[in-house]
Amino acid sequence: MAVAESVDNFEINDYLRLEMMPHFLCPGCGHGIAMRALLWAVHELGIDKNKLAIVSGIGCSGRMGAYVDANTFHVTHGRPLAFATGLALARPDLEVVVITGDGDALAIGGNHLIHACRRNLRMTCLLLNNEVYGMTGGQVSPTTSENRLTTTTPAGNLEPVFDACKLAEAAGAGLVGREVTLQTPTLKDLIKEGLAYPGFAFIEVISDCTEIFGRKNDLGNSPEMILSQKKSMRPDSYGTVVDEPFRPNSLPTGVLARNDRPEYGETYRNFAKSKQGRAK
Amino acid sequence: MAAKTRKAATKPRSVLIVGVGGQGVIMMSKVLALVCQRQGLQVKQSEVHGMAKRGGGVFSHIRYGETVWSPTIPKGEADVLLAMEWAEGLRWLDFLRRDGGAFIADTKRIVPPFAFRSRKYGSQPIYSPEAPREVMEMVGSGFALDATKIATELGESRAANTVLLGVLSTALEFPVEDWQEVIAQNVPAKALEANKLAFEAGRDWADANRSAPMEERLKDLPGRDDRRAAEIAPKTVQFDITGEWCKGCDICVKMCPERCLRLNDEMIVELSDPEACTGCRICEWLCPDFAIRVRRVPALEPVA
Missing domain, CATH: 3.30.70.20 (Alpha-Beta Plaits)
Structure with missing residues (x-):
């Protein structure tokens, strides 16, 4: 019963800055569940807290770093991947995890995302997708579903949705996956796979914004919102079962793509070594 | 007139095969029936398999002889009781002939979800507590073996039923070639090799254990206390x-x-x-x- 034991041993308080708790997230916010899954995965892999570096940008997701008792780095809007690239190149011994949001990574930081995927540098990127800019009052984001109400789309959103996983796959990310916060143990397993992957692992976490987005769109309270995730996910095991009419608008979950390419940090260090003698 | 008395003199032999859905009970009884037919015997087979999809009980009565009238076995008259699952074997124990009927059972336990009456962590399932050692002492004749383990070691856990057929073949008097041919005709082509090996493994196991005294055979079987100790700690x-x-x-x-x-x-x-x-x-x-x-x-x- 290895699983049961790992659950028993995992004390999340060992990984938190207790003086910062309770965290600032709204009641029922899915980001807290995603944070638990990340810390659980770190615990199961036995990663030392001193070797864990968490880089986060701006937004609700960006606050994650403040609560984790590890090396944390809170950077400018949209740039956590750029900072993390420098960090991972300079300190290949660190386990670099980037926590970013839908606005952070897909709107202002869209360029950094595709170039980080292109380089395939060893790090794990968690995109916490809650469909909205929650912290700044609920503006429309690149992943807001069509017809949804936000403060900047009071009559409903007209823009089509960004599929972050397809984007990352096309840009060349080594490992691409998606999971919902409702399935915490499965999400933990996916993050574990990402952390262990020798390359750029991109994981989209479908989260909930209950207070801003849920309230505005009448999606129910926290329990109703988290339960509704079940309808919007389609695990690998469903295979080619048609989405309609059973799971309209459902998104595939699990590991979606694997693109094993040379890891950039390794290539870079070998190149630097080959040039070192000749420079003088 | 002479023929009539001969018919009356030879009582049909009865084999009862039991298990749960998906284990291959029907396939085993089909093989046995075809082997009997090859000997020119009359065979009657009767089965219930409606619960199979839910992991429920499946049983198959097979009666063969010069002339067979009834397709079902009366209580206490089965010459062989072949059980693919431990609790199913115990459930049908009444049907076994008390004077020398052979009990052949896989010790594998398939505990159904509804055996867990309490959802509390660490609670015990409602499953027959009788351990293989106690039952074998009770029936007197037969084998209890971990056929699933033997089949898994051969690389195909689903061939556990063929392992038991191998054991059964040593208890009946039919030629071994007939068994092998009928099995070859009744298993999927890609599983043929695994089933051949499994059949031989079952025969080898029976031959190795037949001559051993009962105490020797019981030695490796778990007793009641061993089994309880192996349960999840409360x-x-x-x-x-x-x-x-x-x-x-x-x-x-x-x-x-x-x-x-x-x-x-x-x-x-x-x-x-x-x-x-x-x-x-x-x-x-x-x-x-x-x-x-x-x-x-x-x-x-x-x-x-």
């Missing part, structure tokens, strides 16, 4: 709530399958029904504020 649930961190989002209360949580007047979660909590941890996993911690601690007394 644990109880320790439920801790960090009230200052709870924001009253209601997720744990609504998602709890036992409905044992509630929000108090200050909208802080509390355990309203500690007896009902099974320690499933759904509340802990889904709490965005890390306010709930569920631990399973060793129980001081057995869980009901």
Whole structure:
């Protein structure tokens, strides 16, 4: 019963800055569940807290770093991947995890995302997708579903949705996956796979914004919102079962793509070594 | 007139094959029936397999001889009881002939979900407590073996039924070639090799154990106490709530399958029904504020 034991041993308080708790997230916010899954995965892999570096940008997701008792780095809007690239190149011994949001990574930081995927540098990127800019009052984001109400789309959103996983796959990310916060143990397993992957692992976490987005769109309270995730996910095991009419608008979950390419940090260090003698 | 007395003199032989859905009971009885037909014997077979899809019981009566009238075996008249699953074997034990009927059973236990009457962590299933050693002492003649383990070692756990056919073939008087040919005709082409090996493994096991005295055969079988000790150690649930961190989002209360949580007047979660909590941890996993911690601690007394 290895699983049961790992659950028993995992004390999340060992990984938190207790003086910062309770965290600032709204009641029922899915980001807290995603944070638990990340810390659980770190615990199961036995990663030392001193070797864990968490880089986060701006937004609700960006606050994650403040609560984790590890090396944390809170950077400018949209740039956590750029900072993390420098960090991972300079300190290949660190386990670099980037926590970013839908606005952070897909709107202002869209360029950094595709170039980080292109380089395939060893790090794990968690995109916490809650469909909205929650912290700044609920503006429309690149992943807001069509017809949804936000403060900047009071009559409903007209823009089509960004599929972050397809984007990352096309840009060349080594490992691409998606999971919902409702399935915490499965999400933990996916993050574990990402952390262990020798390359750029991109994981989209479908989260909930209950207070801003849920309230505005009448999606129910926290329990109703988290339960509704079940309808919007389609695990690998469903295979080619048609989405309609059973799971309209459902998104595939699990590991979606694997693109094993040379890891950039390794290539870079070998190149630097080959040039070192000749420079003088 | 002479023929008539001969018919009356030869009583049909009866083999009862039992198991649960998906184990291959019907396939085994088909093989046995075809082998009997090859000897020019009359065969009657009768089965119930309606519950098979739900892992329910499946049984098949096979009667063969010069002339067979009834397709079903009366209680206490089966010459061989072949059980693919341990509890099913015990369920049909009444049908076995008490004077020398052979009991051949796989010791594999398939515990159905509804055997777990209590959802509490560490509680014991309602499953036959009789251990193989006790039953073998009771029936006097037969074999109990871990056919599933033998088949798994051969690389195909689904061939466990063929292992038992191998054991059965040593108890009946039919030529071995007939068995092999009929099995080859009745298994999928890609599993042919595995089934051949499994049949031989079953025969080898029976030959190795036939001459051994009963005490020797019982030596490796688990007794009642061994089995109980191997069960999961009983644990109880320790439920801790960090009230200052709870924001009253209601997720744990609504998602709890036992409905044992509630929000108090200050909208802080509390355990309203500690007896009902099974320690499933759904509340802990889904709490965005890390306010709930569920631990399973060793129980001081057995869980009901």
